[in-house]
Amino acid sequence: MLYRETGQFKTDYAADQQLFPIRQDRVAIVALLVFAFAGVPLAAATPGLAVAIDFNYWFSGVLIPFLIFSLAALGLNILTGYAGLLSLGTAAFMAVGAFAAYNFELRVPGMPMLMSFILAGGVAAVVGIVFGLPSLRIRGFYLAVATLAAQFFVVWALTKFGWFSNYSTSGVITAQKIAVFGWAIDTPVKRYLLVLAIVCVLALAAKNMVRGAAGRAWMAVRDMDVAAQVVGIPIMRTKLLAFAISSFYCGVAGALYAFAYLGTVEPAGFELDLSFRILFMIIIGGVGSILGSFLGAAFIVLLPIFLDLSANAIERSFGLTLPSGLVSNLTLIIFGALIVFFLSVEPLGLARLWQIAKEKLRLWPFPH
Amino acid sequence: MTGRREIGAPILEVEDVSLAFGGVVALQGVSFDVRQHEIRAIIGPNGAGKSSMLNVINGVYHPQGGSVAFKGRRRRKVDPYEAAKAGIARTFQNIALFRGMSVLDNLMTGRCLKMRRNVLEQALYLGPARSEELEHRRKVEAVIDFLEIQHVRRTPVGRLPYGLQKRVELGRALAAEPELLLLDEPMAGMNIEEKQDMSRFILDVNDQMGATIVLIEHDMGVVMDLSDRVVVLDYGRKIADGTPEEVRRNPRVIDAYLGVAH
Amino acid sequence: MQFFFEVLIGGLLAGVMYSLVALGFVLIYKASGVFNFAQGAMVFFAALTTVGFISMGAPFWLAVALALAVMVALAFATERVVLRPLVNQPQITLFMATIGLSFFVEGIAQLAWGANVRALDLGIADEPIEWLMDRTGMNVSKFDLAASGIAAALVSVLGVFFNKTRTGRALRAVADDHQAALAVGISLQRIWVIVWITAGFVALVTGLLWGARNGVQFALTFLALKALPVLILGGLDSVVGAIVGGLIVGASEKLAEVYIGPHVGGGIESWFPYALALLFLLARPEGLFGERRIDRV
Numbered sequence: 001m002l003y004r005e006t007g008q009f010k011t012d013y014a015a016d017q018q019l020f021p022i023r024q025d026r027v028a029i030v031a032l033l034v035f036a037f038a039g040v041p042l043a044a045a046t047p048g049l050a051v052a053i054d055f056n057y058w059f060s061g062v063l064i065p066f067l068i069f070s071l072a073a074l075g076l077n078i079l080t081g082y083a084g085l086l087s088l089g090t091a092a093f094m095a096v097g098a099f100a101a102y103n104f105e106l107r108v109p110g111m112p113m114l115m116s117f118i119l120a121g122g123v124a125a126v127v128g129i130v131f132g133l134p135s136l137r138i139r140g141f142y143l144a145v146a147t148l149a150a151q152f153f154v155v156w157a158l159t160k161f162g163w164f165s166n167y168s169t170s171g172v173i174t175a176q177k178i179a180v181f182g183w184a185i186d187t188p189v190k191r192y193l194l195v196l197a198i199v200c201v202l203a204l205a206a207k208n209m210v211r212g213a214a215g216r217a218w219m220a221v222r223d224m225d226v227a228a229q230v231v232g233i234p235i236m237r238t239k240l241l242a243f244a245i246s247s248f249y250c251g252v253a254g255a256l257y258a259f260a261y262l263g264t265v266e267p268a269g270f271e272l273d274l275s276f277r278i279l280f281m282i283i284i285g286g287v288g289s290i291l292g293s294f295l296g297a298a299f300i301v302l303l304p305i306f307l308d309l310s311a312n313a314i315e316r317s318f319g320l321t322l323p324s325g326l327v328s329n330l331t332l333i334i335f336g337a338l339i340v341f342f343l344s345v346e347p348l349g350l351a352r353l354w355q356i357a358k359e360k361l362r363l364w365p366f367p368h
Numbered sequence: 369m370t371g372r373r374e375i376g377a378p379i380l381e382v383e384d385v386s387l388a389f390g391g392v393v394a395l396q397g398v399s400f401d402v403r404q405h406e407i408r409a410i411i412g413p414n415g416a417g418k419s420s421m422l423n424v425i426n427g428v429y430h431p432q433g434g435s436v437a438f439k440g441r442r443r444r445k446v447d448p449y450e451a452a453k454a455g456i457a458r459t460f461q462n463i464a465l466f467r468g469m470s471v472l473d474n475l476m477t478g479r480c481l482k483m484r485r486n487v488l489e490q491a492l493y494l495g496p497a498r499s500e501e502l503e504h505r506r507k508v509e510a511v512i513d514f515l516e517i518q519h520v521r522r523t524p525v526g527r528l529p530y531g532l533q534k535r536v537e538l539g540r541a542l543a544a545e546p547e548l549l550l551l552d553e554p555m556a557g558m559n560i561e562e563k564q565d566m567s568r569f570i571l572d573v574n575d576q577m578g579a580t581i582v583l584i585e586h587d588m589g590v591v592m593d594l595s596d597r598v599v600v601l602d603y604g605r606k607i608a609d610g611t612p613e614e615v616r617r618n619p620r621v622i623d624a625y626l627g628v629a630h
Numbered sequence: 631m632q633f634f635f636e637v638l639i640g641g642l643l644a645g646v647m648y649s650l651v652a653l654g655f656v657l658i659y660k661a662s663g664v665f666n667f668a669q670g671a672m673v674f675f676a677a678l679t680t681v682g683f684i685s686m687g688a689p690f691w692l693a694v695a696l697a698l699a700v701m702v703a704l705a706f707a708t709e710r711v712v713l714r715p716l717v718n719q720p721q722i723t724l725f726m727a728t729i730g731l732s733f734f735v736e737g738i739a740q741l742a743w744g745a746n747v748r749a750l751d752l753g754i755a756d757e758p759i760e761w762l763m764d765r766t767g768m769n770v771s772k773f774d775l776a777a778s779g780i781a782a783a784l785v786s787v788l789g790v791f792f793n794k795t796r797t798g799r800a801l802r803a804v805a806d807d808h809q810a811a812l813a814v815g816i817s818l819q820r821i822w823v824i825v826w827i828t829a830g831f832v833a834l835v836t837g838l839l840w841g842a843r844n845g846v847q848f849a850l851t852f853l854a855l856k857a858l859p860v861l862i863l864g865g866l867d868s869v870v871g872a873i874v875g876g877l878i879v880g881a882s883e884k885l886a887e888v889y890i891g892p893h894v895g896g897g898i899e900s901w902f903p904y905a906l907a908l909l910f911l912l913a914r915p916e917g918l919f920g921e922r923r924i925d926r927v
């Protein structure tokens with residue numbers, strides 16, 4: 001009843017190719033963007049609400065990491081979800097981005113911050129291409145092993161060669177203060193808006209790429225690379241492009257991770273478990289789906305917080321003291337179980353569940 | 369047949385091709401040519417090497433001996449990508465569609481060699497990338513109209529019935545506007561109506577788009593009706609080469625088939 | 631020269647331990663075509679369970695028996711919940727499922743037994759072998775040698791099992807093609823349970839040996855990662871390959887650390903085996919003893 005398409009006719013291909021062909025979707029997306037860009041900051045500035053809700057915590061601890069991980073998940077989704085090249089080295093590319101941005105800011109005087117981020121992504125892209133070269137000869141599981149090599153090597157290199165971290169102990173770097181076009185981005189709200197803007201732009205770009213010739217080439221290589229060759233898709237270029245773009249996204253995410261989220265990072269903070277977390281995001285959220293990257297990131301970011309709050313609530317209401325590692329172990333267990341669940345029941349993840357829900361909504365209140 | 373294009377000079381020349389997989393010999397010294405605008409059938413009992421022959425022509429297999437010349441360029445080892453660039457398109461015996469993509473996207477991949485915009489322009493999707501995408505969309509829609517698959521254009525191909533998948537695969541090959549079209553058993557598994565539709569499509573492709581067609585087919589009726597000339601293979605060797613009438617009466621062909629009636 | 635041999639032998643012995651870990655992978659891969667990323671977690675879980683039972687007062691043999699029973703239960707549960715729903719899915723999906731499984735097992739292990747490092751005493755001292763030390767001055771640990779002996783015995787038994795018995799043949803059939811195996815009447819479920827129990831047993835032996843050496847701690851789960859280069863060198867589906875691969879990785883890792891390490895700042899053990907494996911992959915994707923795959927269109 002609400003979600004009907006009656007009366008919405010497309011009279012040319014341009015209209016048919018729109019990102020959001022259904023009018024209700026367009027309205028919803030605009031509303032969401034308005035809420036995200038204007039509504040949330042305004043709410044944070046309202047004195048009454050600021051007392052009830054700890055906005056700084058929500059910005060710094062929930063929304064910003066959610067956005068940054070969505071970006072990294074987008075990157076991994078392009079490589080693994082669309083191009084079918086399993087990568088276990090996502091965190092390494094984030095590390096490259098973080099350290100590259102730090103070094104650009106440090107060593108190039110007057111470098112605009114946004115430029116540092118873009119160049120950091122570029123450096124990550126180059127590293128991605130180098131580590132993607134083996135993919136031209138090896139595939140599937142063996143490629144995953146090659147990405148593991150990248151993961152270990154990058155972390156080792158960033159720790160061993162002091163130049164990257166300006167010779168600090170164990171490679172710790174403290175990101176410089178962000179300033180964009182002369183404005184200091186020093187409050188959680190401003191950081192949130194900056195990250196939101198960057199993520200929106202890059203997500204739109206990803207959506208366009210994935211809908212166009214590049215996306216089709218990636219999916220063709222994923223589905224049947226012999227047939228892709230026969231059709232005229234250049235396999236080598238397609239795979240390397242996937243590595244490049246994916247690593248670019250992860251690199252920018254890594255730079256934001258250091259600059260807009262943690263502030264201080266070290267190579268040991270970009271280990272294999274982070275790569276796994278991002279992989280879980282795309283498995284749960286939905287491989288081969290832009291929306292899925294966001295849904296998965298939201299889930300993985302929110303679940304530990306939810307468990308923490310529940311554990312605290314239980315402790316308070318029943319007067320118990322729960323064992324110290326309980327929440328982190330429960331998180332491991334739930335993640336593991338969900339991965340197996342999604343892979344066996346709904347391999348296309350939350351995004352597919354969302355699609356099914358929308359399809360049901362189009363018929364509602366009729367059953368079929 | 370009226371309205372048929374004039375059959376021209378040979379556009380494809382297969383010369384003395386030999387192919388083996390370890391100890392298994394697939395092709396031995398096979399030579400034939402295909403003239404421009406004609407419909408050439410390759411027939412023979414199962415295991416005769418017909419699919420292998422097509423695979424050699426468009427570079428999926430590399431023969432140990434002999435060579436293939438297309439439009440005058442003679443090569444032994446061809447890369448499938450080069451073959452596609454040169455204007456060869458094909459369908460496969462076991463459908464080789466991209467199962468995760470919709471019909472429309474599958475057909476659009478057929479246009480990839482003609483799309484020039486780089487990935488950055490695609491990411492921005494402003495002016496040039498957008499108009500290129502729409503231009504190729506229009507071409508692909510013409511193929512969709514031709515093959516009458518409008519109703520399934522957004523369906524993921526994995527969900528389509530077999531007959532429609534075969535049509536989509538043909539569509540992907542046609543979307544590339546090929547000069548040479550290699551069809552590997554396009555009518556396998558079809559009923560009479562579907563075969564009639566497919567035959568009509570093949571004839572129209574030959575007439576309207578001017579493509580030269582090489583076709584592997586088991587249904588003798590189809591072969592006799594559609595093709596201009598026929599090559600017969602048996603155990604990797606060529607045993608006959610001529611018009612359908614000549615080939616049908618050839619005793620070696622009859623022996624090879626042991627009187628198979630379709 | 632003597633130093634070189636000492637490092638070499640030390641490396642080879644460490645390599646045998648790697649082979650042991652790799653063996654668990656090969657078993658499961660050979661029989662179900664699944665690369666079980668959770669093998670490391672299983673090793674950890676097995677060792678932790680044994681130690682847990684010992685700390686609850688059980689004598690050593692009982693603790694081991696109970697731990698084995700737990701591993702058997704785990705095998706059944708895994709077959710039911712993970713493998714059965716994913717029959718005939720592509721290899722990469724199953725691999726990702728075992729990543730999920732490894733997280734699950736780690737969480738359960740720590741939830742059940744706590745996260746502290748535990749010591750495990752197997753009764754074999756980690757001391758140099760005296761007569762060798764007296765004769766040649768080389769420092770080779772008794773423990774390492776005993777571990778190698780146990781590992782070698784285990785590997786021989788498994789090798790015979792796979793190649794000479796009917797069940798072994800059934801296992802190889804299942805690894806090749808699930809549906810074909812079903813078609814000739816092989817019970818996939820029974821085979822998988824057998825395989826995972828065997829892998830659980832191997833995990834237990836591995837866990838005990840590694841745990842005695844390094845203490846039973848969470849880091850054991852990362853043994854899975856050590857095994858990957860071994861498997862690539864040796865081939866995913868070869869028991870012999872696991873041994874040879876393990877020896878090569880162990881030896882080259884130690885030698886590289888000692889001879890190349892000082893020039894690049896040390897610590898190259900973390901990635902050197904992978905680099906080696908990668909070079910190998912580019913030259914020979916199936917590994918030394920793995921089977922070549924030809925794709926027909």
